[in-house]
Structure formats: structure tokens, C-alpha cells
Amino acid sequence: MSSVALQGLIVSEQSGFFRVDTEDGQSFVCTLRGRMKEEASTSDLAAIGDRVLFNIIEDEDGVAVRSGVIEKVLPRESVLSRAVRTTGKRGTNQAEREQILIANATQAFFVQSASSPGPNFRMLDRMLVAGESSTIPRLCIVVNKIDLLPDVTEIEAAFEPYRRMGYAVLFTSAEQKLGLEQLRAELDVEGKISIFTGPSGVGKSSLLNGIQPGLGRAVKEVSQYHAAGIHTTRDSVLVRLAGGGYLADTPGIRTMTVWDVEPDELDGYFRDLEAISPSCRFHDCTHTNEPGCAVQAGVEAGTISRTRYENFLHLRDELRETYIAY
Ligand code: GDP
Ligand code: ZN
Numbered sequence: 001m002s003s004v005a006l007q008g009l010i011v012s013e014q015s016g017f018f019r020v021d022t023e024d025g026q027s028f029v030c031t032l033r034g035r036m037k038e039e040a041s042t043s044d045l046a047a048i049g050d051r052v053l054f055n056i057i058e059d060e061d062g063v064a065v066r067s068g069v070i071e072k073v074l075p076r077e078s079v080l081s082r083a084v085r086t087t088g089k090r091g092t093n094q095a096e097r098e099q100i101l102i103a104n105a106t107q108a109f110f111v112q113s114a115s116s117p118g119p120n121f122r123m124l125d126r127m128l129v130a131g132e133s134s135t136i137p138r139l140c141i142v143v144n145k146i147d148l149l150p151d152v153t154e155i156e157a158a159f160e161p162y163r164r165m166g167y168a169v170l171f172t173s174a175e176q177k178l179g180l181e182q183l184r185a186e187l188d189v190e191g192k193i194s195i196f197t198g199p200s201g202v203g204k205s206s207l208l209n210g211i212q213p214g215l216g217r218a219v220k221e222v223s224q225y226h227a228a229g230i231h232t233t234r235d236s237v238l239v240r241l242a243g244g245g246y247l248a249d250t251p252g253i254r255t256m257t258v259w260d261v262e263p264d265e266l267d268g269y270f271r272d273l274e275a276i277s278p279s280c281r282f283h284d285c286t287h288t289n290e291p292g293c294a295v296q297a298g299v300e301a302g303t304i305s306r307t308r309y310e311n312f313l314h315l316r317d318e319l320r321e322t323y324i325a326y
Contacts, residue, residue, distance in 0.1 A: 005053040005071055010046055010103075011238040011246075018046060018070060020054055021240075030054050030068040043081075046073050047100035048238050048248060049193055076103045080134040080195060083259040083322075096322070098259045101236060102195045102248050107138035107186070111198030111207070114155045114171075115148040120199055125270075125311040126256040127197065128167070132269040133261055136195075140168040142183070144203040147173040161305040165271040174206035184211045190244035195236075197250040204249055212241055263319040267295075270312050272304050288313070 008020035008028065018030045032046055046052065054068040084099040110127045112119045124141065131139040141162055146152055152171065159169045170186075172179035187194050188211070196204050208215040236248045267273040267287065273295055277285065281292025287309075288296075298304035 005055050006068075007051060007053055007074075009238070009246075010048050010050045010052060011240075012236075013046070013048060018052075020052060020068065020070070026066075028054065028056065028066050028068045030070045032070045041097075042094055043098040044100040046070060047079075047103050048236050049103035049105055049246075050074070050076065051104065078105055078134050078136040079103050080105055080108060080130060080136060081259045082130060083257040096257075096259075101197070101250055102193070102238075105134070105136050105193045105195045105248070107140060107192065107194045108134070108136050109140045109142050109183075109187075109194060109196050111142045111144060111196060111202050111204050113145040113202035114143050114152075115145055117199065117201060119143070119155075119158065121307050122311050122314070123199055123256060125308060126258060126315060128271075129258050129261060129266070129269040129315065130256060132271070133258070138168070140170060140186070142170045142172055142198075142207070144172045144174060144207060146171045146178065147176045161272065161308065165275075167271075172207060174203045174210045177210060180207070180210045183207065187211065187247055188241040188243035188245040193238070193246045193248070195248045195250065200254070208247070208249060215239060215241075215247075258315065258319065261319060263316045266312065266316045266319060270308065272298075272308060273312060276304065 006022055008022045010018045011021050011027075012019045016031060018032070020028045020030045022028070030052075051074040052070045053072040053074065054070045056068045057065055059065050080101045080103075081098045082101060083096045086094060086097045108127075108131050110124055110131065112124055128139065141159065143155060143159060146155065149155055156171070163169045170179055170183060172183060174180070196208065198204060236250050238246045238248045240246055261269060264284070264286075267277050273287070276294045276298050277287070279294035280287065280290065282290055285293050285295070287293050290296075295304060295309065299306055299309045
């Protein structure tokens, strides 16, 4: 290979073909050098958001075509992933493998709706755990469809514990265009890579359309196209917004299975528990039946949300099962 490697950003992936955009606005379809390695790996060697070095393939006459080979994936600043069941040859012989939802995201927006459907705190708490373990610098919660509530006091109170933990909580209505300007201002900034994720039906596409006309539809069409594809389960694409920010949506996610978090370290990914657990009498406190447990005392006193605590216990049990299975 005589050519000089170019640098680009992976903006989509399907069946081992990566679309890579360069800073000067060109776009190439690339494959990974040594694709067999990807199949055998317990993780994705490349994913959307990855910055890569690639070589352009030349045809027989030495003319460069719009395709290339990815030579190197540059070190990642953050990785948001989930665990998925392995299929086919992928993931060596393990039952689960890591699916990278996005690399190098600078912020994540976890979307819920205030009503129809009401907030799913269990899913939100899992997403926050994935977010915490991803090292994405900024995690935000979006509560959409507030127009459906006659009074927002209750829903604000329900999310108040999250605000106190340090998460930004935005209340929006895609329908009545409330909070969209703020959302756009946060998203569409040159250099920012954001991901939108949450249960279906909460209004993610509607919010995206409100931010930039046609955006939600563009994302949905891609996901349907992918769903019809042969074996890909990765639906995300990175879309460049008018102001230079990049945005990914994850339309295909129904469950969030936490990847690579040990059950005993789970409390470190619950900000509210992490803040208080150093005060537990035992440093390896499981926060279930130990005397002097600050977490249980916090739940009793109402300073820690009981729902959060129950979601924590539930998720930890689940991680223990997975853990023992290997
Ligand atoms: P997605 O699956 O998360 O992308 O959700 P959609 O954007 O497809 O929206 C699901 C449904 O909720 C649609 O019928 C939307 O019209 C409706 N919807 C979305 N946002 C709002 C909102 O802010 N208020 C109300 N009342 N309905 C909304
Ligand atoms: Zn404890």
C-alpha cells in the first residue's frame, strides 16, 4: 500500500462496511483490514464515532475510488456499549459480547416521556449505569411530552433526585415546541458528538425533527433499512447537524444490558449511592443487611430514592447471574 493514510470519522456501519467522512467533506466506504479479527473479537473493533486512519483503494488504472481500508482505530475518549447475545461466528465462544453504541461521544441524552408512556426509571437507571461506565463527560436526561400533564410539579419532583445527583434534566414537548431551542443549543456545537437514546415511543424522532426538519425521519429510515438487512443489529448513524455538531440516535434499543460492570462495583455507577457508601461501616458493604449501612439509612430517611435503590438491587442480582454464568 503506497498511499498515505487519511483520517476520518466513522458515521455509519452495516455488515462490516463503514462510512467514513473526512474533515474536508469527502465520504468513503471502508472495510477493516483483517476483518476476521472483528468476527472473533468479544467487542467491536470499530464503531460509529471512531476516528480512524484509512487508505484509499485505487483501481487498476491507479485511480482512487470512493472506498478504502481502515488501518487503525485511534484511541477512544469514551465508549458507550451494551451487552448483546452472540450470534454466528462473532464473539469467540462467549454467550455475550460487547456492542459499541458509539465511541467518542461527548454527551449522552437519555430520553423518557412524562406520560404515554410514563417514565421508565428502571431503564433510565440502567442507561445511566452504562453512561457512567462509558466515561462520556456529560450525561443528560430529557423528559418529553410535558404538554400531556396539566401540572408539571409532580414530574419535576420525580426527576429531582437525578438533578441533585448532577444530571442535567431537560423538560420538553416536541408537540408544543417547548425546550427545543435549549436542546438544539446543547447539541449543535462544532466538535460535540451526542447520542440520543431511550425507549421507543417517547418522542425521540419528534424531538429530532423539531431540532432540524427531516432529521428524525432520516434516522428512522436508516434504521428500518438496517432492520431489513441480514444480520446487523446496529442501527445507529451519526448525522451532521447544520451547526457542525454530530448526533446519533439509537432507534433499535429495547433493552439496555449493562456490559462489563462487576456486581460488586455497581454502586460506584449509581451517583447517589457512590456519594454516601464511603460512610457505610464496612467498606465492602452490599447495602442489604449490614449494620451501619449509610445507603439503607438514606433510603429510610428519604434522602435516597427508594426506586433507585430497588433498581440498584435488581440490576446487581442480574449482573451476578451473568457473572456466575461465565
Ligand atoms: P420515538 O419512537 O421515540 O422516536 O417516538 P416518536 O417521535 O415516533 O413519537 C411517538 C409518538 O409520540 C408519536 O405519536 C408522536 O406524535 C408523539 N409525541 C412525540 N413527542 C410528543 C410530545 O412532546 N407531546 C405529545 N403529546 N406527543 C408527542
Ligand atoms: Zn452500605
